[in-house]
Amino acid sequence: MKNFKSLFFAAGLMIAAACLTFTSCTKEGPQGPAGVDGINGVNGVNGTNGKDANGSCLVCHTIANFDQKIAEYHFSKHYTGNTSSRFTKFCASCHTSEGFKQILGSGKYVVANDMPAANRINCTTCHAHSGFDFTADTVSQILTAISPVYLNYNKNLTATDFGALNNLCVNCHQIRGATALVYSDTTLTPDVINKSFDQLPYFPFTNSSDLDTVQYRVGRSFSVHDGNQSNLFAGINAYEYKGKTYTKTWKHSAFACTQCHMNEYNAADSTGGHTLRVNEEACKTCHGSDKLTPIQNLIKGKLTDLAELLTTKKIFKKTVNGTTGAISYSALPTHDFNGKLYPTTQTAGDKFATSSSNNTVSPTTGLVIYGNMLKYGTDADYAIRMGRPWKWGELGAAYNYAYINSELSLGLHNPNYALQVLNNSIDWLNAN
Ligand code: HEC
Ligand code: HEC
Ligand code: HEC
Ligand code: HEC
Ligand code: HEC
Ligand code: HEC
Known part of the structure; x- marks a missing residue:
């Protein structure tokens, strides 16, 4: 939220600076009549009016919502665990935020070098806007990774699709592959x-x-x-x-990791939501025992x-x-x-x-x-x-x-x- 606010603050400063330039140019002659209003912005998909930010952005961007997410996330092992921020070359891709973003960009599964200044997994590890036009799949548009994953284990030869939300998690929650020494x-x-x-x-x-x-x-x-x-x-x-034959699928194969690990937040035991801990109470709506x-x-x-x-x-x-x-x-x-x-x-x-x-x-x-x-x-x-x-x-x-x-x-x-x-x-x- 901090980023978001400061962005608009910066935009405001730029407008103020532009006005200053105009008022200092009075020698150019008198101001002409007011022009007509510009036409509404359209979005490229179906030619309708641009979106009202209040309706579109405030679905997520309220201070209360972000504060809640931050509070929940503080219970996650991503935040509390002592191995998040492990920065050496063969570990940083999954154990640091900067390492993860680097391999998403480079398409490799090992970062270029050790990253002593790298930070633990945080909001920006998983979140970035890929677009602001929220007509379709809202959630996928705010995640850093949704594409099928090149698994370390098969040496990045084929991409396996676990489903958009799962793909985010599977980039790290997979078999590690070689750690060359x-x-x-x-x-x-x-x-x-x-x-x-x-x-x-x-x-x-x-x-x-x-x-x-x-x-x-x-x-x-x-x-x-x-x-x-x-x-x-x-x-x-x-x-x-x-x-031998093996049964690969089970009852919850079609679930996403998030359906269990980010299910309904339960304040009583700090599970669900951005804690990433399974709220087992919520399972009981179907599972009596x-x-x-x-x-x-x-x-x-x-x-x-x-x-x-x-x-x-x-x-x-x-x-x-x-x-x-x-x-x-x-x-x-x-x-x-x-x-x-x-x-x-x-x-x-x-x-x-x-x-x-x-x-x-x-x-x-x-x-x-x-x-x-x-x-x-x-x-x-x-x-x-x-x-x-x-x-x-x-x-x-x-x-x-x-x-x-x-x-x-x-x-x-x-x-x-x-x-x-x-x-x-x-x-x-x-x-x-
Ligand atoms: C579905 C939820 C959601 C919606 C809708 C949404 N955002 Fe965001 N936005 C996020 C999240 C999550 C972050 C990452 C927060 C962080 O990094 O701390 C973010 C970050 C941002 C940032 C920081 C820079 C960046 O890209 O990471 C800006 C600017 C921003 N949003 C603007 C907007 C605007 C403008 C809209 C409406 C057009 C919008 N957002 C709608 C969830 C949303
Ligand atoms: C950038 C890599 C990365 C991503 C992306 C990621 N994780 Fe993790 N996850 C880790 C690491 C590393 C740990 C271990 C943290 C520690 O112990 O310090 C962890 C720990 C966990 C734990 C706790 C495990 C325990 O031992 O208690 C859960 C649950 C979890 N992750 C679920 C998820 C889910 C669900 C997603 C997707 C929404 C996800 N993770 C995305 C790297 C990642
Ligand atoms: C492909 C991603 C990936 C890479 C690369 C990786 N890890 Fe991990 N590591 C994870 C995930 C995900 C977890 C969390 C698993 C869990 O707790 O459920 C984890 C957990 C751990 C743990 C905690 C285990 C525990 O018992 O709590 C240690 C320690 C660890 N990693 C060390 C390393 C070291 C050292 C390296 C580099 C040589 C490394 N990891 C590289 C993904 C990775
Ligand atoms: C491990 C990856 C991960 C991290 C770290 C993470 N998020 Fe999320 N976040 C997700 C996923 C996945 C979703 C979509 C969840 C769903 O579909 O229910 C989401 C959804 C959201 C949403 C939109 C849904 C809503 O309920 O408003 C917001 C806002 C958000 N996250 C904010 C944050 C903030 C703030 C942080 C840092 C404190 C954060 N996230 C850290 C994975 C993450
Ligand atoms: C059907 C619900 C369900 C789905 C779907 C699911 N999990 Fe889990 N997961 C659980 C339960 C239940 C546990 C055990 C909880 C515990 O030990 O506290 C668990 C344990 C874990 C742990 C170890 C946590 C710990 O504290 O030791 C990690 C890490 C994890 N899951 C990650 C994932 C990832 C990544 C995905 C997607 C590929 C996923 N899970 C999909 C229900 C689920
Ligand atoms: C919408 C209903 C529903 C919800 C919600 C649900 N489940 Fe299930 N689950 C089922 C059904 C139906 C089965 C298959 C029949 C059975 O084993 O009870 C099943 C089977 C399972 C099994 C396999 C049982 C076995 O003996 O093989 C596990 C494990 C499981 N669920 C875990 C969870 C967890 C953990 C949650 C909560 C995060 C959860 N389920 C939420 C409906 C649900």
Whole structure:
């Protein structure tokens, strides 16, 4: 609203300045008779009169409405979260406002450089006017992005249309794609200069069989990151086993993200509207009972079953925190950074290459100096190593665990697909 007011204030000043010029030109002779009124402005579409700003603009532009939106937005994790404003090159596109606007303009999915001065996600990240003639779809005309999205995950090759409002969110709420790092230690043998971070083949990939083999090397990744809500919602990009059929759509497939996450504002618990938090009370007009808890409990149980099975198969390593007792799982590489197989028993003096993270921030520019190094050392995990490459089906199961686990809704965004993805992974591991 501040911008809006100051725009008209600026226009007023310009008119005052123009009058001053006229009154100082009195030597030109007497003023002629008044001219006739100009014709009304027309809009190009149907030749009708121009719009009355009171009717057209004040639908949104009242101080009360904007204050309300600001107050709601202060409950959103976009505003409160500590990762919004993460500015490094591979993060700024989704975690900062300026980064997001830059990639919308450049058509890339990584910004040109680190952006230390970038701000967290705010009103202008999502809002800009693409037009002022509000005859058709009012809301789309005030959003920064509504076009189909080139997903990072398929390397920007095809645009996927999730629907105009969804497309805005999906630009960020999608699988992250590669986060390239450059290793730059010149002192080591073998030479590791400019060996870039290696993302395992993107799913869905063209392997011929679930039994094909793949090295899961240190420095490679099949990570999907926390934002993959759009993929589960649309029932795409999980690892689907050969010969299995999957149900992609569900009851709310035609909904927009905003229909649940920006539903009716509820002041009692600060949900709905621009809080982006689901107002679950509003769901009860149709759903008499709690739909969410039973689904989330079911999916939580399946996730644990799958993680335990992956641990038994030596694909995952299970860690129990000594003080809190919290359990976590991580995928155990089959090969070191250079592709040397980790054996299941130790040979004295045997060394393996791993990466150690030591990016630094330049004190003068504030930019990150990407300087991850390789280091050689002994292995601590012989006893829990499988001692062979993974099968694609195993990679698929590990990936599917991450796909559902980091999606954060615990299956709610597509209950049937989530369950099939987990069940088929468990079945395949048990059978192979
Ligand atoms: C459907 C709601 C809506 C309508 C209708 C609307 N605006 Fe806006 N307008 C917005 C939003 C949201 C913003 C972004 C606010 C911010 O960035 O803080 C905005 C921003 C602006 C800005 C700031 C510059 C910019 O483009 O971001 C101007 C100027 C503006 N509007 C003028 C108008 C005028 C003139 C009209 C009527 C012809 C109008 N608006 C109608 C919602 C609307
Ligand atoms: C510019 C990128 C971007 C856009 C566009 C975006 N988001 Fe987000 N969203 C994020 C990031 C980054 C976070 C995590 C913020 C944090 O934790 O600091 C987040 C967090 C969230 C959360 C909270 C998640 C949690 O863990 O509590 C919800 C819900 C959400 N977004 C919904 C939406 C919806 C709905 C839209 C579209 C109307 C949208 N987002 C558009 C980047 C974006
Ligand atoms: C393609 C967009 C995208 C990119 C690029 C991206 N993120 Fe995120 N990130 C998100 C979204 C969306 C969320 C919010 C997910 C949620 O909380 O539901 C998020 C959440 C997070 C969280 C919070 C997770 C939690 O447990 O609360 C961290 C930490 C994070 N991102 C770090 C990073 C880092 C570091 C990078 C760069 C290497 C990065 N992100 C790049 C989209 C992205
Ligand atoms: C994550 C993206 C996002 C952010 C950030 C965001 N908005 Fe919105 N805003 C939307 C979407 C999407 C809609 C359309 C919602 C719908 O269809 O119900 C909308 C609608 C609006 C409208 C028009 C509808 C109405 O009820 O008047 C206004 C005004 C508005 N936003 C103001 C703001 C202001 C002010 C801020 C900053 C405090 C803000 N928005 C931040 C996504 C966003
Ligand atoms: C049918 C309603 C519905 C639709 C449509 C929907 N969501 Fe959700 N979403 C939920 C519910 C319910 C939760 C779980 C709420 C909770 O945990 O507080 C959730 C959770 C989330 C979370 C994690 C929030 C957190 O605090 O952990 C994010 C992020 C999110 N949704 C983003 C999206 C995006 C992006 C879209 C569109 C692609 C979308 N949602 C579509 C209902 C929906
Ligand atoms: C206009 C009515 C309507 C509204 C509003 C509505 N739903 Fe639904 N929803 C349905 C119907 C009908 C079904 C399918 C039958 C069933 O499972 O109850 C369904 C199914 C679901 C399912 C799948 C249930 C299952 O067991 O597979 C979830 C999850 C869900 N809704 C979440 C939500 C959330 C969250 C909201 C609020 C943001 C919401 N719904 C609002 C009508 C609605």
